[in-house]
Amino acid sequence: MSDFSHSLSASASALRAQAARLRHVSENISNADTPGYRRKTVPFEMVQKDGKAMVQTGQVKLDRRDLNHIHDPGHPMADESGHYLGSNVDLMIEIADAREAQRSYEANLKMFDQTRQMSSSLMELLRK
Template identity: 80%
Template sequence: MSDFSKSLAVTASALRAEAARLRHVSENISNADTPGYRRKSVSFETVQKDGTELVQAGRVRLDRRALPRIYDPSHPMADASGYYAGSNVDLMVEIADAREAQRSYEANLKMFDQTRQMSASLMELLRK
């Protein structure tokens, strides 16, 4: 595998991993008000393929922090004392994670484009 191919494979794997991360962040944001919803997070892990270390999204983990108890006796999920389990999603944390994932995605996209341009320039030089 050439250096250009390895570089493209590494950046493509990072793009896929960041896309998976952003997908879980968007799920968390959309379910922030869903009773009983636990925040999901994904970690990254490295894998070897053809002698190249690639990154991939690991297992999805549920946040084990206690769910907040919300008092609303009229809610259909409220118990006898009028409380129900809320969501443990913090929107500020999710927005920060989304921005970080977006910036990482953009950086990897720029690396992918730079590698592609360098490869095209090399092919043009070799033709002359």
């Protein structure tokens, strides 16, 4: 298989991995106010398939940090002292993760497009 094909496969697998990461970040953001919600993280793993290095997502993991204790005596889930367990999602971390995933996605998309253009240019040269 050609180097162009290997490059396209690597870029495409990285695009899929970053898209999965963005899905989990958006899920974390949307559940930031859900009581008892634990932040989800997704690790990346390097794998070899048919001699090609590719990126894939690992198993989704729950963040084991302590849940926030929120004081709101009027909340239906509050205990006798007026506290309930919130989520452990930090919006600043999620926004930073989203920005990082977006930039990585854009970089991989640019690499994919550059490889495609180089392949097209090579085909044009070979036709002449």
